Amino acid sequence: MPRSHWLDPLARRVLEATGQLPRKPAVTVAHAAVDPAVVDPAPPTWTIDVNRAREADWQQLPGCTHDMAVLLVRLQQGGVQFASTDDLIRLLELPADLVQLWDPHLIFHWYGDDPPQPDRAPLDLNNAAPAELQLLNWPEVRLQGFLRERRLQGFRDLADLQARLSLPASAVEALIGRVCFKARRASPSLPPRRG
Missing domain, CATH: 1.10.150 (DNA polymerase; domain 1)
Incomplete structure (x- = not known):
C-alpha cells in the first residue's frame, strides 16, 4: 500500500493549486476505507455571501485567520460591503494560491446602490x-x-x-x-x- 504524503491536507491543496505538486486522481469510496489520508475531497458545495458572512463562515475558508475573519466582520458590522474578489485581495493582501482556493466559495451580493469602482493606486x-x-x-x-x-x-x-x-x-x-x-x-x- 502506498504511503500518504507527509503534508497536511491544506498544505497539499495549496501546493496542488499552485502547480507545485501534481493532483492525485480521485479515489473511490471503497478505497477510502483503506487509507483516508489519500482521499482528495470533492469540490465543496458550500458558499459564503461575502456581505452577510459571520466569523465562523469566513473561517471555513482555507488559510483564513482569526484576525482576517474578525476584520471582515467588523467592517460588515459597520455597513461596509465588498463588490468583488479584488476588494478582498487588496484589503487582506491575499496570495494567489489562497485566492484560487477561496474564489469558488465566494458570492458577492450587493445590497443597495451600485458598488463603487476604484480608479487610482492606493x-x-x-x-x-x-x-x-x-x-x-x-x-x-x-x-x-x-x-x-x-x-x-x-x-x-x-x-x-x-x-x-x-x-x-x-x-x-x-x-x-x-x-x-x-x-x-x-x-x-x-x-x-x-x-
Missing part, C-alpha cells in the same frame, strides 16, 4: 501629506479629525479608521482598494511652539 493614509489627502474629497471637519487621530496613532486598517472617525459605511466602501495603511514613517521633529 493612497497610504498613515503617511500621505495633507495635500495628497485632498484626493479623498472629504469635508474639512472630517479631514481635520483624521489628521488629529493620525497624530495620536497610525490607523491599523479600514475598520480602525471607521471606528475612530465614526465614518458611515458608504465612506468606507469608497476607500476599499483606494487606500492602504503602511507603518508610519518617522516625521521630522517640529519646532517648539511659542506661546
Whole structure:
C-alpha cells in the first residue's frame, strides 16, 4: 500500500493549486476505507455571501485567520460591503494560491446602490501629506479629525479608521482598494511652539 504524503491536507491543496505538486486522481469510496489520508475531497458545495458572512463562515475558508475573519466582520458590522474578489485581495493582501482556493466559495451580493469602482493606486493614509489627502474629497471637519487621530496613532486598517472617525459605511466602501495603511514613517521633529 502506498504511503500518504507527509503534508497536511491544506498544505497539499495549496501546493496542488499552485502547480507545485501534481493532483492525485480521485479515489473511490471503497478505497477510502483503506487509507483516508489519500482521499482528495470533492469540490465543496458550500458558499459564503461575502456581505452577510459571520466569523465562523469566513473561517471555513482555507488559510483564513482569526484576525482576517474578525476584520471582515467588523467592517460588515459597520455597513461596509465588498463588490468583488479584488476588494478582498487588496484589503487582506491575499496570495494567489489562497485566492484560487477561496474564489469558488465566494458570492458577492450587493445590497443597495451600485458598488463603487476604484480608479487610482492606493493612497497610504498613515503617511500621505495633507495635500495628497485632498484626493479623498472629504469635508474639512472630517479631514481635520483624521489628521488629529493620525497624530495620536497610525490607523491599523479600514475598520480602525471607521471606528475612530465614526465614518458611515458608504465612506468606507469608497476607500476599499483606494487606500492602504503602511507603518508610519518617522516625521521630522517640529519646532517648539511659542506661546
